[in-house]
Amino acid sequence: MSTRFVLGMGGTVDYEIRWDAAVLEQLAAEHRIGPEDLDLRAPVESVRDLVRSLLAFVRDGVGGERFVASSDIVEAVAARFTKAITLGGTCVRAAIAMDVLGVPSTMHLVSIDDTVRRLLPASVDYVSSAEHDSRDPHLIVQYPAGARVRVGEVELVAPHPNRIIYANDPPHRELRIAADLPDALRTADVFLLSSFNVIQDPDTLESRLAQVRDAMRTMPPDSLVVFEDAGYHVPELSRRVRDEMVWSADVYSLNEDEMQAYLGREVDLLDASTVAKAVAELHHLVPAPTLVVHSKYWALAVGQRAAALGPSLVGGITMASTRYRLGDEFTAEDYAATAATTLSGSTRRLASEVADLLGADACVVPALDLSDVAAPTTIGLGDSFVGGFLAALDRR
Numbered sequence: 001m002s003t004r005f006v007l008g009m010g011g012t013v014d015y016e017i018r019w020d021a022a023v024l025e026q027l028a029a030e031h032r033i034g035p036e037d038l039d040l041r042a043p044v045e046s047v048r049d050l051v052r053s054l055l056a057f058v059r060d061g062v063g064g065e066r067f068v069a070s071s072d073i074v075e076a077v078a079a080r081f082t083k084a085i086t087l088g089g090t091c092v093r094a095a096i097a098m099d100v101l102g103v104p105s106t107m108h109l110v111s112i113d114d115t116v117r118r119l120l121p122a123s124v125d126y127v128s129s130a131e132h133d134s135r136d137p138h139l140i141v142q143y144p145a146g147a148r149v150r151v152g153e154v155e156l157v158a159p160h161p162n163r164i165i166y167a168n169d170p171p172h173r174e175l176r177i178a179a180d181l182p183d184a185l186r187t188a189d190v191f192l193l194s195s196f197n198v199i200q201d202p203d204t205l206e207s208r209l210a211q212v213r214d215a216m217r218t219m220p221p222d223s224l225v226v227f228e229d230a231g232y233h234v235p236e237l238s239r240r241v242r243d244e245m246v247w248s249a250d251v252y253s254l255n256e257d258e259m260q261a262y263l264g265r266e267v268d269l270l271d272a273s274t275v276a277k278a279v280a281e282l283h284h285l286v287p288a289p290t291l292v293v294h295s296k297y298w299a300l301a302v303g304q305r306a307a308a309l310g311p312s313l314v315g316g317i318t319m320a321s322t323r324y325r326l327g328d329e330f331t332a333e334d335y336a337a338t339a340a341t342t343l344s345g346s347t348r349r350l351a352s353e354v355a356d357l358l359g360a361d362a363c364v365v366p367a368l369d370l371s372d373v374a375a376p377t378t379i380g381l382g383d384s385f386v387g388g389f390l391a392a393l394d395r396r
Contacts, residue, residue, distance in 0.1 A: 003189045003190060003393055003394040004187055004189045004190070005103070005189070005191075005390060006108065006185055007095050007191075007192040008091055008193055008195065008212075009091065009108050009110065009175055009193065009194060009195040010089055010108065010109055010171070010172050010175060010195045010198075011087055011088065011089035011091060011092035012092070012111075012137070012167070012169060012172065013085065013116065013135050013137050013138070014137065014139075014379075015074065015085060015138065015139050015140065016084045016379060017082070017083045017140070017141055019142065024051070024054070024055070025151070026080075027047070027051045028055065028149075028151050033052050033055065034151060035151050035156075037052045038052050039052055039056055040056045040057065044069065044073065046073065047073055047076050050068060050077055050139075050166055051077070053164075054141060054166075055149060055151060057162065057164045058147060058156055059156045060159075061145075061161075062257065063162035063257055064164055064231050064257065065164070065166075065167070065231040066165070066166050066167075066233075067198075067200070067233040068139075068166050068167065070168055071167075073168070074137055074166060074167065075137070078137070084328075086328060087115075087116060087120070088138055088140065089194075090194040090195065090228050091107050091108065091192060091195070092107065092120075094384070094390060095121070096124075097323070097383070097388060100330065100332055101332055102123075102332070103390075103391045103394045104124065105124055106124075107124060107125070107126040108127055108128070108129075108177075108181055108184070109126050109127070110128070110129050110130060110175055110195075111128075111130050111134050111136070111169070112126075112130045112133060113133040113134060113135045127178040127180045127181055127184050129177055129179075134170075136167070136168060136170060136171065136172075138165055138166065139165070139166040139167065140163060140164075140165055140379050141163060141164045141165075142162070142379045143163075143378075144158070144375075144376070145158055145159065146158060161376055161378045162378055163379045163380075163381075167198075169198060172198040173199060173200055173201075174199075175195060175198065176208075177208060177212060182214070182217075185219045186220075188219055188220070188223055190223065190390060191219060191223060191224070192226050192390065193212070193225065193226070193227045193245070193249065194227070194228040194229075196237075197238070197241070199233075199234075200237075202237065205237055205240060213248065216248065224393070225248060225249045225250050225251070226251045226390070227248075227249035227252050227253065227288075229241075229245075229253065229254035230254075231258065238261075246286060246287055246288045249288060250288075250289055250290060250305065251288070251289070251292055251301075251309070253291075253292035253293075253389075254286075255382045256293065256294075256296070259278065262285055262286065263282060269295050269296070270297060270346075270350060272350055272353035272357060273357060276358050279291075279293060279300065279358060283302055283303070288303065289303050289305070290302070290306060291303055292313070292389075294313075294317075294382065296367060297347050297366070297367050298350060298351050298366050299313040299316055299365050299367070300351075300355075300358070300363060301363045302358055302361055302362045304361070306362050307361075309363060309389075311392045312388075313365040314365055314392065315388040315391055316387075316388040316389035317365060317385065317388070318335060318338050318388055319385060319389075319391070320382070320388065321338050321341070321368045322338040323377055323381060324370055324373060324377055324378070325338060325370060325373050325376070328377075338368065341368040341369060341370070342368075343368060343369065344371075347367050348366045351365060351366035
């Protein structure tokens with residue numbers, strides 16, 4: 001019998017813009033943005049704010065997610081670039097990735113329109129709390145390593161490829177829970193939780209956590225709950241979600257950006273002792289039964305289920321790597337070809353060293369060598385990792 005997956009808590013319609021430094025330079029000039037105006041943390045209340053935020057991300061080579069004051073800002077910026085319209089959100093991208101391997105799922109949605117209906121794979125069912133059709137697009141920007149943008153007299157050079165998300169999405173901000181979620185969970189083997197990061201009101205967050213907690217009481221006693229963390233629109237709410245999920249989730253998963261946000265410092269992901277120290281400290285801050293951290297160089301699990309999750313870590317890396325190589329359009333054969341990719345000797349050694357330092361309750365898997373990919377995709381890699389991670393549970 002196939003594993004029954006329920007994936008929550010919401011999907012999005014994404015505007016994926018094609019990277020164009022000339023357009024970005026023109027926007028910076030039009031809004032009189034200089035190097036001194038770049039700010040990763042400033043509220044995004046205008047097109048000017050979004051551009052100076054985006055340029056700061058490129059300068060630092062990092063990714064993230066930011067709330068914007070209005071969807072009109074997203075539309076105005078997206079109109080200046082060539083774009084593709086796709087589906088996003090952790091549960092949706094994970095479901096699409098799982099579908100490639102023939103693994104069906106049921107999603108929980110909070111918004112829907114004809115674009116969502118048209119783009120969802122046939123194997124994906126859904127329950128929805130939406131009372132009418134709506135669209136509040138997310139602006140997704142990915143930039144390559146070495147991307148150059150001139151701002152005034154300064155040329156910014158991106159040290160790493162990455163992606164940024166900008167959105168104002170009222171249905172996600174409300175994250176209303178579908179009345180039929182408990183019925184969907186009644187026969188679920190695996191429940192994926194995500195999307196609480198977009199809620200901005202503490203009372204709304206408390207209500208949604210309580211509703212999900214109640215719905216989970218219908219789950220079979222041997223089911224698995226996986227939580228995927230994210231960047232919070234209101235950082236202060238992160239701790240409340242963490243405190244809830246460390247006891248309600250069997251597996252608590254996050255990426256390197258979120259790990260560094262918890263620790264309040266950058267972590268050298270290629271230094272074994274630094275990584276091991278950071279993961280041990282993180283597990284103290286996030287005392288989940290099993291903690292999963294996925295990065296561009298490795299993926300690891302520590303805690304109760306770490307050893308058993310080795311194949312899932314490999315599945316997650318393989319799926320994310322396939323998306324990195326090929327973008328939205330790939331097949332099960334492409335996934336198999338990625339799985340046959342040579343492991344990097346340096347990352348293999350790094351993974352082994354980190355595993356030795358973390359001890360017996362850890363499993364560390366090295367990333368694949370993708371240094372020859374000419375035009376990588378950096379959007380949705382974490383979501384694809386989750387899809388590959390979950391699909392491997394089904395294959396077991």
